[in-house]
């Protein structure tokens with residue numbers, strides 16, 4: 001099994017392989033991780049035995065596939081949560097054929113699901129990429145794996161090689177190795193790196209204009225999203241000519257990475273819409289959760305009262321959060337939410353791509369204010385300065401990196417209001433120096 | 444037709460000329476970087492906005508006539 005164990009790059013990733021086999025499958029049809037549970041193998045033969053070969057790609061199948069993706073309500077699993085069907089249909093008709101970029105960068109330190117998925121079931125991701133590539137008429141597929149994940153990249157290259165000279169690789173596919181930084185997976189940074197070797201986000205005032213690679217459009221899809229497309233394609237192929245939206249939307253699953261104050265951190269496959277508290281329970285929390293950071297480091301803290309919220313875009317949206325990359329960081333009563341927030345903010349400030357003033361100067365300033373509050377050396381004036389800075393920085397970067405920090409910090413001020421009162425009054429809790437739960441890479 | 448002022452934050456180096464030339468529309472944050480609202484540029488200010496764009500040493504300012512923006516994803 002060593003060949004399929006994800007390289008340990010984060011605490012979450014270290015344990016993910018162990019727990020990936022202990023997930024709760026949605027009953028019945030094949031799911032994202034069921035192929036691994038069935039055989040414990042990652043090769044093409046095991047993949048085809050479990051999921052079946054690629055559905056026939058000719059005729060009106062591409063159109064039916066996009067219809068199925070739309071009917072199932074699939075949204076991108078990388079963070080932004082944009083409807084996948086719209087993205088697949090967004091390309092203008094040009095004479096130059098597009099590139100389909102599979103984003104497996106997973107720069108989010110608290111996320112390990114793309115890593116687990118791609119290392120255990122590379123062929124499911126490759127299937128989805130082939131199908132999406134055919135649907136948009138792409139001339140090539142490029143799978144992007146961060147340059148600090150050699151083992152993962154080698155596994156993908158092996159899977160691609162297995163498909164050469166078979167009918168399972170209609171579109172030429174390569175593996176690229178962009179630098180593994182937090183914003184490295186931002187789609188314009190990714191395409192910028194492929195195009196010019198410079199992986200920083202681009203300023204794009206007109207968001208509707210497609211990214212370009214070699215003078216042709218480039219379409220970026222997250223790795224897990226591609227695996228969902230692979231599953232939906234089988235269902236669209238099996239169904240009658242028109243997909244039944246209700247059947248397609250029912251029993252869908254999603255991948256989550258649970259970390260923090262739990263005994264069994266790792267990657268789980270859960271039915272879409274599972275209450276957050278239930279997912280946390282599967283990972284065996286060390287005591288009742290006080291709050292959960294949902295989505296990622298640019299996500300939202302939800303206090304104990306909101307943990308019954310189902311993990312889905314619409315339900316989380318109603319409480320001001322989003323599924324993001326499926327990250328859940330659990331905070332127990334032994335750690336300080338404000339101190340954790342300050343640590344994340346400092347990390348995120350260091351991950352700025354260094355291009356935009358409001359991000360370069362604003363994020364460290366926000367982290368400074370949080371440090372003062374956590375240390376009990378910031379009163380009402382610092383609190384006011386912090387909320388002012390949050391409002392000032394939001395929306396002023398070329399990418400949404402600063403916006404994520406602003407969202408996360410603002411949600412912390414809300415979720416940890418009582419703590420904030422104590423810290424602001426100069427009475428910090430003892431926890432802030434003792435325990436840390438958020439999985440940050442070593443500085 | 445309405446015009447909007449945008450500043451490319453990757454190009455802007457906080458010289459602050461824009462805030463001097465166009466104080467009605469551009470403020471500066473505590474680090475000296477320009478802050479603009481998203482509202483349309485009033486017709487009587489369009490000429491001065493274009494002048495500010497020409498004078499920006501980093502060519503970071505754009506005065507664009509608003510176009511219908513199609514929806515698209517912005518992040519992976």
Ligand code: SF4
Pocket residue numbers: 183200201202351352353354355356357359360396397398399400401402452
């Ligand atoms: S907002 Fe920050 S991370 Fe994004 S491009 Fe600008 S400097 Fe880089």
Ligand code: SF4
Pocket residue numbers: 450454455456457458459460461462475476477498499500501502503504
């Ligand atoms: S004049 Fe140009 S470079 Fe100077 S602050 Fe304004 S936008 Fe930035």
